[in-house]
Amino acid sequence: MGLEMEKVKTCQExxxxxxxxxxxxxxxxxxxTEGKTDMTQSEKPESESRFNLxxxxxxxxxxxxxxxxxxxxxxxxxxxxxxxFTTLPTIPFLAMAGIDLSQIKDQWIKIDQDSMMKMAKEMAxxxxxxxMEKIYGEQSEKQKVLQKELQEKIKKAxxxxxxxxxxxxxxxxKIGNVxxxxxxxxxxxxxxxxxxxxxxxxxxxxxxxxxxxxxxxREKEFKEKLNGFLEKVGEIKGxxxxxxxxxxxxxxxxxxxxxxxxxxxxxxxxxxxxLNLEYSxxxxxxxxxxxxxxxxxxxxLPAFFQNFFQKSILPGKDARIxxxxxxxxxxxxxxxxDENSYKNLCRNYTLxxxxxxxxxxxxxxxxxxxxxxxxxxxxxxxxxKTSYCITADLASPGKGRYCVDSSGAVxxxxxxxxxxxxxxxxxxxxxxxxxxxxxNPTQSKEPSLFQASVLEGLLxxxxx
Numbered sequence: 001m002g003l004e005m006e007k008v009k010t011c012q013e014x015x016x017x018x019x020x021x022x023x024x025x026x027x028x029x030x031x032x033t034e035g036k037t038d039m040t041q042s043e044k045p046e047s048e049s050r051f052n053l054x055x056x057x058x059x060x061x062x063x064x065x066x067x068x069x070x071x072x073x074x075x076x077x078x079x080x081x082x083x084x085f086t087t088l089p090t091i092p093f094l095a096m097a098g099i100d101l102s103q104i105k106d107q108w109i110k111i112d113q114d115s116m117m118k119m120a121k122e123m124a125x126x127x128x129x130x131x132m133e134k135i136y137g138e139q140s141e142k143q144k145v146l147q148k149e150l151q152e153k154i155k156k157a158x159x160x161x162x163x164x165x166x167x168x169x170x171x172x173x174k175i176g177n178v179x180x181x182x183x184x185x186x187x188x189x190x191x192x193x194x195x196x197x198x199x200x201x202x203x204x205x206x207x208x209x210x211x212x213x214x215x216x217x218r219e220k221e222f223k224e225k226l227n228g229f230l231e232k233v234g235e236i237k238g239x240x241x242x243x244x245x246x247x248x249x250x251x252x253x254x255x256x257x258x259x260x261x262x263x264x265x266x267x268x269x270x271x272x273x274x275l276n277l278e279y280s281x282x283x284x285x286x287x288x289x290x291x292x293x294x295x296x297x298x299x300x301l302p303a304f305f306q307n308f309f310q311k312s313i314l315p316g317k318d319a320r321i322x323x324x325x326x327x328x329x330x331x332x333x334x335x336x337x338d339e340n341s342y343k344n345l346c347r348n349y350t351l352x353x354x355x356x357x358x359x360x361x362x363x364x365x366x367x368x369x370x371x372x373x374x375x376x377x378x379x380x381x382x383x384x385k386t387s388y389c390i391t392a393d394l395a396s397p398g399k400g401r402y403c404v405d406s407s408g409a410v411x412x413x414x415x416x417x418x419x420x421x422x423x424x425x426x427x428x429x430x431x432x433x434x435x436x437x438x439x440n441p442t443q444s445k446e447p448s449l450f451q452a453s454v455l456e457g458l459l460x461x462x463x464x
Contacts, residue, residue, distance in 0.1 A: 001240075004247040012036045012281040021271035023260065025059040035074075038286040046288045047076045052087070077290045080112040084291070108294035113140050119298035150206055157198040162191045167237065175250050176280070180241040187236045193223050232262045238275070252277040317372040317395035322402050324365045324372075325392055329404045331358045331365075332388055342388040342406060346381035351390075384423030389430055391418060403431035 012035070019029040035049025055068040071087030088101045117136060121128045168184040197219055204217045230236075238254025255274045260267040332345045335358060344355045345362075353363040369392055370377040378393035389405040391413065400415045409431045421429045 001242045001247050001249055005249055008248065008282055009039045010037065010281070010283055010286040011279050014276075014278045016274070016276045018274040019271070020274075021269060023267070023269035023271075025057060027055070027057045029053070029055045036281070036286050036288070038288060044079055045076065046078075046286075047074075048288045049074050075288060075290060077288055080110060080290065082108050082110055082291055082294060084108045104300060107300070108291040109300055110294045110296045113137075115296035115298050116140075118296065119301060122298055146206065146209075150202065153202045154199060157195055157202065161195050162188050163195065164188055164191075170239075172244065173241065175241060178246075178250065179244045180250055181244055183240050183242070185238060185240055189227070189230055192230070193226060196226060197223055229263075233258055234262075246282070248282055249279055251279070318399060318402075320372045321369055321392055321394055324369050325390055325402050325404055326410070328362065328365050328390055329410075331361055332383075332390075332406070334358060341385040342383045343385050344383070345388050346383040346390075349380055349382065350377070351379070351381050380418055382419050382421075382423065382429045384429065386425050387421065387423055387428030387430070389419035389421070391431070405429060405431045 013033075015031075015033045017031045019027075021027055031051065031053050033049055033051045035047060038046040050071075050073050052071040053069070057066045068089045069087050070085070070089055072083065072085040074084075075082040084107060085105055088105050117133070117140075120136060121133075164185040165188045166183050167186050170182040170184070173180055173182050200217055200222060201219070233256075236254075236256055238252060240249065241251040242249055253276050255272065257270060257272045260269045260271060328345075328351060332342055335345055335355060336342050338357065344352055346352055347354065351362040351366050353359045353366070355362055366377060366379065369379055372395050373393060374395070380389075380391045382389050387406045389403065391401045391403040393401050393415070394412070399412070401413050401417060402411075403413045403417075403419070404410050405419070406428065407430060411431055413432050417432045419429050420432055421427045423429050
C-alpha cells in the first residue's frame with residue numbers, strides 16, 4: 001500500500017479530526033476538511049480545500065461556555081497560496097483593539113513572496129533600504145531550499161520503516177464500487193522510536209544550520225523518555241481499508257482515549273483524539289483554478305491593523321522587552337530539556353551569559369532589554385533545579401514590571417514587586433500573585449497539559 005500510494009499523482013480527500021476532554025471543565029475541538037490534490041508537477045504541487053473548525057469550552061460549575069468557529073477555503077496554484085474566510089469568530093478584545101475581522105470575510109487573499117515583500121516595504125516605510133530588500137529575498141529563497149531539504153530527509157527517514165503491525169483482519173468490504181481489505185492495525189513502537197529519533201536528529205541539524213542553536217539531542221535519553229511516554233499512553237490502534245486490486249489506501253479511522261493521570265500524577269481528567277480520513281478519485285484529472293478576484297496580503301494587513309497600531313496598545317519598547325523575556329522563557333525550557341534542571345538559566349540574579357549552548361542568546365536578550373530600558377539593565381532572574389522566575393522593568397512611564405515563571409505565569413506586576421519563593425520544590429520561584437495584566441491565564445498550580453504552550457508541554461512531559 002505504501003509503495004502504491006507513492007505513485008498517486010491526484011486524489012480527493014475528506015478528513016475529520018476531533019479532540020475532546022475533561023480537565024477542570026470540558027472542551028471539544030473538531031476540524032473538518034475536504035479537498036483535492038494534484039502532484040503531477042512534483043516541484044509545484046497544487047491543491048484546493050475547504051475547512052471548518054469548531055471549538056467549545058465549558059468551565060466546571062458554569063452552564064455557559066465559550067465557542068469558536070472558523071471556516072474557509074484555501075488554494076495553492078503555481079506556488080501561490082490563496083485564502084478565504086467564510087466564517088469568522090467573534091473576539092471582543094480584537095474589536096476593542098480596533099481590528100475589524102469583517103474586512104477579510106468572503107475575500108480571497110493572495111500570499112506569495114512578492115506580496116510579502118511589498119508588505120514588508122510598506123510596514124518599514126522610509127527605513128526600507130535596498131540592502132534590506134536583498135536580505136529579504138535571500139532569506140525567502142533560503143527558506144524554500146531548506147524546506148525541500150527537510151522534506152527529502154523526512155521522506156528518507158520514513159522509507160522502509162515498519163510503523164504498523166496488523167492486529168486483526170476483518171471480512172472484506174466494499175467502499176463504493178471498490179472491494180477492499182479491512183484491518184485493525186497498531187503503531188509498531190520500535191519502528192516509531194526509530195523514526196522519531198531520526199527526525200529529532202534531522203530537526204537538530206536543521207535548526208543548527210538555520211539558527212545556529214538547537215536543543216542538544218541525546219539519542220539514548222530521548223528514546224527512553226519517548227518509550228516511557230508511549231508506555232503510559234498505551235497501544236495506539238486504528239482501522240485501515242486497502243483496495244484489493246490497486247492496493248491503495250481508501251480509509252483510515254481511529255480513536256484514542258488517554259487518562260491524564262497516567263501521564264502526570266498531578267493531573268486529573270481525560271482526553272480523546274479521533275481521526276477519520278477518506279481518499280478517493282485516485283489519478284483522475286484534477287483542475288485547480290486560482291480565484292479570479294483577490295487582494296494581495298499587502299493590501300489587506302496594513303489597513304486591517306491600522307487602528308491597532310494607531311492605538312499603540314503595546315508601545316514599541318515595552319513590546320520588545322516582553323518579546324525578549326518570552327524568548328528567555330523558551331530558552332529556559334531548552335535548558336531544562338538538556339539538563340533536567342533550570343539552575344543554569346540565571347547567574348548572579350541575571351541571565352546566565354555563560355550557559356552552555358544558550359549563553360550567547362541570553363546575552364543578546366539582556367543587551368536588547370538594556371537598550372529598551374535606556375542603557376541601565378533592570379532585570380532579575382532566579383533559578384533552581386525545579387523552578388525559575390524572571391522579571392524586567394517596562395520602559396513606559398507608569399508601567400510596572402513584566403514577569404514570567406516556570407508554572408506558565410506571564411503577567412505585569414507592580415514596579416516594587418519581585419519574584420517570590422526560595423526555589424525549593426515546596427516553595428518554588430514564582431511571579432507575585434497580583435495580576436495587573438495577564439497575557440497567558442494559568443492556574444496558580446503547575447500548568448495543565450492544555451494550559452502550557454505546545455513546546456513547553458512536550459518538553460516537560462518528556463522531561464519529568
